[in-house]
Amino acid sequence: MGALAAPPKPTETVAQRVDTRLTVPGMRCAGCIGKIERGLAEIPGIDAARVNFSAKRVAVRHDPQLDEDDLIEALRRLGFEAQAVAANPLAQDDAETRKLLRALAVAGFGMMNIMLLSVSVWSGAGGVTRELFHWLSALIALPVVAYAGRPFFASAAMALRYGRTNMDVPISIGVILATAMSFYETVIGGHHAYFDGAVMLLFFLLAGRTLDAMMRDRTRAGIGALLGRMGRSASVVQPDGSTRRVDADRLEPGMIMLLAAGEALAADGRVTEGRGAVDNSMLTGESRPEPVGVGALVHAGAINLLGPLRVQITAAAQDTAIAEIARLMDEAGQSRSRYVRIADRASRLYAPAVHTLAALAFAGWMVAGAGWHQALTIAVAVLIITCPCAMGLAVPAAQVVASSALLRRGLMVKDGTALERLAEVDIALFDKTGTLTLGEPRPDLAGLDDEAQRVALALAQTSRHPLSRGLAAALQARGVEPAPVSEIAETSGVGLHGRLNGEEVALERAVDDSAALASTLRIGARQWTIPFADALRPDAGDTIGELAAMGIASRLLSGDRPAAVEDAARALGLPAEAGLSPADKLAALDALKAAGHRPLMVGDGLNDGPALAAAHASIAPGTASDASQQAADAVFIGERLAPVALAVRVARATMRVVRQNIGFAIIYNVFAVPLALFGMVTPLIAALAMSSSSLVVVGNSLRLARQAR
């Protein structure tokens, strides 16, 4: 690497460093942190690496000459699977959460200090002391309400400006009225000040809001992320035989592209010259290199693995197959954004009811002959006591507990509505390659003796060919040490060869170039064939059984060849459809939805993208293409499929708890509201009622942590 040759001067290094973020799902222990941070820092060109264990991420500061692939390769050598993270899409959500956390801290500070003063008032402080304490409370409460209330005031003002109402309107009115009333009481030296109630209200609501922000949908970076994988430019052959780089969006059908080995296609086309293989994994999810010859169709996004190819463009820019998939995904995602969250459904009924009740209380007491001051005090008490504290915590508390429990089990849920939707699914659709199967060719090492294994590792670890990588990973996992093979060289399309103790050793493409995937290992005159197979995930059958036990039937939808799909379907006892295009999968989903089903889609390939986006809920494995991970509601890590069934089970448990919470909040109101209406609520009762109802809801939600075990 260039960074080795000329270490840049210190003054330049600062400006020249770039930061890259990678997810490393396999981090599980303190040892991994040390290993990654130390291991990466030793590599020339890398200044520093910092692990974020909670997010399973590594931030690397490095020389711009190292690219993402080099870093992923370096991590692979350390024994960790890694994926690059697209430019930090979480930054904005983080800012929102931080703002709420600050408001929460201020409200907590205010609440505790006002409570300190309130307790003395409740326990009988009178006269000058009470007035002094009320004044002090006002001094704390006014700035605290002004600061910590902003998230609610802003949202309420926004809703009112558009002539609507939301949960924040009664909250804002309640808080402002309570504060204003209390201030008036303080000025005239009255008995009751609700400063503690107003600030406590804000504190509990902010707690709910902060939890909710943590669960907020982490933006789906739709079309852009997807098209980023296409080649950005191509070498176009000119009429005089020379070549010129042309940007992807200026390519036109009919042009001839010259494609070097390792280059990604920038447009769809037909091969006119050359033979080789392309890696279509990003498009189809199929990891096996697809051999291509003259006349073969190749698609944008595929990577040319072997020798140079000449390709005549048949479709470019927005007409390519990948752009079509991106469009389908975008459209399919629209329907999901119309899903109404359970919290919103509840608050749509709740907000008008609370307004009406408070207004009726005020009017009723005025009619009954009470003064405006007493009537207003009672109306404020109604607003405070009906305040949706428990309601505001009911949903996010349960969802945060459930999703952090799931994260510990290797499943990352991307937003709160995902849990709501996962709880409702009644049929599961699985992709085959990479979803039901591991998606990577695993070698069968049975025939190899120790020496052969060591030689195979020495050769395989130097190559980036999918089979070599699979072989190297399997051998490393067994703890095999590489043999001291020298003079290793890789010949494109043939294999690797080197020397060991004067003997020639080689790892080559199998002589028999049939459909079965295999490599040949040679040491001198001896020869072994290493067969590869894409095995089913070890617990695929159990997971499907568990889903069935929950009343969810499973089906297999694959873009793969019928023969391969047939095998998997028979092994798992699933009805299957093979050879489906992305649009076919989408059509199958739409048909199910039209029949009233709520399908769960589990898939990894880009070809599953539209289906993932359209499904009622979707899950993708951590090895899935970027776009599929973006489209899915949840991502699971590791070799086991069990998190899929776990996700549905925990989602259902979460919704049970959410319903219990909302039910409790309603029962609480049934008892508390009459007290408020008849003017029997003092600041002490309001404080007790609010905090105890919130604690009950949070406590109930914490039970979910045990569900995921």
Next chain:
Amino acid sequence: MSILAYLIPLALGMGAMGLAFFFWAMRNGQFEDLDGAANRILIDDEEEQQR
């Protein structure tokens, strides 16, 4: 009762200090990686020094 003149400002001041400290910790990124911090204490310092 004159003791209140000292105790109340003292209580408020301590609360405000806690609040200020929380703001500092948040800006400083102390809450970014809670699980990581828990695990880092298990990493051997000796290995660290060999670097």
